[in-house]
Amino acid sequence: MLCTVYKSPRKEQTYLYVERRDDFSAVPEALLKSFGTPQLVTVINLASRQHLALADLAKVKQQLKDQGFYLQVPPPVENLLAEHKAQQLKQN
Template sequence: MFCVIYRSPQRDQTYLYVEKKDDFSRVPEALLKGFGKPKLAMILPLDGSKKLVGADIKKVKTALREEGFYLQLPPPLESLLKIHLSDANKV
């Protein structure tokens, strides 16, 4: 199984995984509208030979099979206040 990964031109660190190149037929229209025109990032095998950055390969495979796509969102931003307080407690 392969997946085709597209990056969003509108949302930083947001990626859309589909099974076939340029096939967005199973992706909801509202999602595509918010995602923007997908920009091809890469094509990867999902056989475990390559590690996915920021996504669990099992979740990606399941989502592709069941929903026809997988949306990878950016990790939550670390709170600068939380970091500061954590560092202050170490002193």
């Protein structure tokens, strides 16, 4: 299963996977608008992959099959202050 990966010029570490190069017909217009003009990163064969760097391979394949695209967003930023406060509350 081949797919094409694009990065967002507006949102750091945000990637859009589509089944065919330059075919964004399955991607909602509002998503494309907020994503910005997609910038080609690579074409990959998902069938020959064991894993992906920051995405669940099975989830990517399933969403490509079901909706025609997969959106990879960066992991949430850790809130160290909130974690520290939660630890302080546990200790008290």
